[in-house]
Amino acid sequence: MKPYQSIPIQDCGEALISIPLERFSVEKPHPYQKLGASYGQKSPYYLRSRVIETLIEAQRNLQQQYLGWKIHIFDAYRPVAVQRFMVDYTFTFLLQEKGLNLEQLSPEQQENLWQQVYQIWAVPSDDLGTPPPHSTGAAVDITLMDDQGQLLDMGGEIDELSQRSHPDYYANQIDSKGKIYHQRRELLNHIMTQVGFLRHPGEWWHFSLGDQMWAWQSQRAMAYYGRVING
Template identity: 25%
Template sequence: MGTREDVYQLLEEKMLKYADYADVPVIEVDEVVLFEPVPQQGVLRVEHLDPEMSELTGGVVYVRRPVVDMLYRAGQALKALDRSLTLQVVYGFRALEVQTRLFEEAKDALRAQYPAGDELVEAAHRNVAVPSVAGYPTGGAVAVTLLRDEQPVDMGTPVMEANRDSFTFSPFVSREAWESRQLLRRAMMAADFAPFDGEWWHFSYGDKEWARYYRQPGALYDQLAFADAQKVDPSADLAL
């Protein structure tokens, strides 16, 4: 099977890179920008894990309106497979300005290892997505994990932890963690989310990664700054 490093490199080669979807267009859709809070009820549980965005949103995880319905479908699919399981949502919309700052910090941390230009951008992108293609600022990407009987399931690594054993198909986690990751992936894909296999918790709909993964003509959602994300339908009783 080769060394551990060899395995990580093989897994990483299978993942979409920035260059793979940098040129994916955003299709103009006749739709008011609408965000909804992910509800803390039924087949879903919510715990916002980012203090910075949680402070801006009052601890609420916001996503695009269709994503709420898709999360419900994924939660129902999990319950159909195992009644003890519940889908927990820990992250949703991230403001574009926050994404931009995080990406610049990632680049700064790698400047000594990589020359400026495409190589540095790709290296930083492996840790924090380039803002122009990032899913979280579109409101279409989510970070999710599993609960069993309302207790956290062992997924091999903590959710949202930068670690190469967070690669979905890392063979260096327990069999239980491996099977839990595949169960989560199956349920989310059954609800039409696209997986990012560099992070077992990351799934998206409507962003550039989703468009590239499912070979769609373009993304449905563009990235938004926090102020723009608050421009919702006046008839809706919702705002970030």
């Protein structure tokens, strides 16, 4: 159990609605759908209404500093079934990458692999008290696109299982590339936290507003977005 999962939830009942994609840059095709994940009647590009409003505000602030730049949305709403799909997919990917056979692994070796998976992926819990952040419609994975339509190199890929995923990985780099990566991550963090989002402590791309992680980070007594029940 993660520390933030001890935060109680009192869902405010706010609607999960479609993101106005014409306002943003969007990952197409969606990376998890491309792998075979099914979102049912929803799409990955849904969020709670206030979260969308705040995301629009963040982009407005970004464009005041950098004309023509956009927030690039990689992923947003994620039903628990999709969370489970991606957790299983990542575990299988690690097995293949390391050339391992599941049947030949000891329980300790399997546990070590699962711990690597859960460095990035939340447990796909069906417990309404411990929802995966993305299953609340209050978390979004993003990066930045410049006025030439190019994604900024952040020094690591979204969902990358490595130390480079930590937001401050490049904080003490002295080479020019490392400094640029850190500056870009800090810019992304600034435009999001300026409007109320908070960044995942271990992922430079993940931001949330109103869920358990956000409440825990901001020392609030309660989260107001829980799992979307029909998702």
